[in-house]
Amino acid sequence: MLMNATHLKGLVIRATDGDIGSVDQFYFDDEIWAIRYLVVETGGWLGGRRVLISPFSVVSTDLPDKRLDVDLTRKQVELSPDINTHLPVSRQQEAAYLGYYGYPYYWGGPYLWGPAFYPAGPARSNASAEARADRTRRKSTDSHLRSSDAVTGYDIEATDGEIGHVNGFVVDDEAWAIRYIEVATRNWWPGKKVLVSPAWIERVSWEDSRVDVGLSREAIQNAPGYVESTPITREYENRLYFHYGRPPYWLPEAERTPSHTLSGV
Numbered sequence: 180m181l182m183n184a185t186h187l188k189g190l191v192i193r194a195t196d197g198d199i200g201s202v203d204q205f206y207f208d209d210e211i212w213a214i215r216y217l218v219v220e221t222g223g224w225l226g227g228r229r230v231l232i233s234p235f236s237v238v239s240t241d242l243p244d245k246r247l248d249v250d251l252t253r254k255q256v257e258l259s260p261d262i263n264t265h266l267p268v269s270r271q272q273e274a275a276y277l278g279y280y281g282y283p284y285y286w287g288g289p290y291l292w293g294p295a296f297y298p299a300g301p302a303r304s305n306a307s308a309e310a311r312a313d314r315t316r317r318k319s320t321d322s323h324l325r326s327s328d329a330v331t332g333y334d335i336e337a338t339d340g341e342i343g344h345v346n347g348f349v350v351d352d353e354a355w356a357i358r359y360i361e362v363a364t365r366n367w368w369p370g371k372k373v374l375v376s377p378a379w380i381e382r383v384s385w386e387d388s389r390v391d392v393g394l395s396r397e398a399i400q401n402a403p404g405y406v407e408s409t410p411i412t413r414e415y416e417n418r419l420y421f422h423y424g425r426p427p428y429w430l431p432e433a434e435r436t437p438s439h440t441l442s443g444v
Contacts (some may be wrong), residue, residue, distance in 0.1 A: 180353065183349055190204055191247070192232055194255075201259050202217050202350050203220045206231070206325065208324060211291060212356060212357040214355045214357065216233055217233075229274060231365060232249060251280075251327055259399060272322075327348060332345060333345040334388060335375070335390050336391045337396045337398075340431075342396055343368075344365060345390065359371075362375055363441050377391055380393075
């Protein structure tokens with residue numbers, strides 16, 4: 180299911196033996212655009228300590244009840260590696276964290292979650308040699324985690340000028356992938372919000388807090404609008420991808436042949 184990431188904030192994290200705290204923000208991988216950790220405020224339970232919760236532990240998400248169930252105990256969380264979320268999280272700290280819980284390294288395989296497509300999915304062993312080699316080339320000894328709060332507000336630059344700013348994210352809560360960046364068009368086109376796929380990003384300047392997308396202002400202006408209160412359907416997604424002439428993310432890799440005749444190119 181696709182949901183606006185604003186619905187994650189405030190979700191109560193429930194362990195098998197009681198509540199842990201509530202979601203404050205999340206860290207995402209700036210290479211793959213997947214949510215790697217939820218940052219959870221534990222309140223007075225752990226003396227104000229913030230802890231990381233991996234999607235590997237998520238059992239279910241209940242948005243109406245604002246609850247997220249995890250397959251962890253409170254004691255496990257209490258004894259987990261203490262990571263200062265006010266500082267960048269290193270790959271060494273990630274390795275210690277994942278090792279403590281017995282989770283696989285997400286950077287250790289050809290898929291979004293290392294050996295699997297989904298954090299709760301079975302390991303895959305049929306990856307092509309080409310896919311494995313490509314993932315290996317992209318692996319880094321450095322962590323590539325970014326805070327959702329820090330990136331919100333970044334300027335969005337089209338091929339021919341600024342279009343607005345990052346207003347939020349749309350998340351797939353099965354793969355825990357960021358499927359879209361929510362763009363508020365600001366003074367250029369007041370009131371309209373649009374969605375842009377991370378796959379259409381050409382460059383991110385972390386120093387300048389700017390995201391460059393390979394789309395024209397006109398294409399974005401004429402794109403289907405986004406209303407947060409309206410569920411994102413596959414029909415809406417099809418219209419969005421058709422408008423931009425880009426291959427949908429749900430197609431097999433071999434079938435993702437972009438068209439060069441539509442408005443977004």
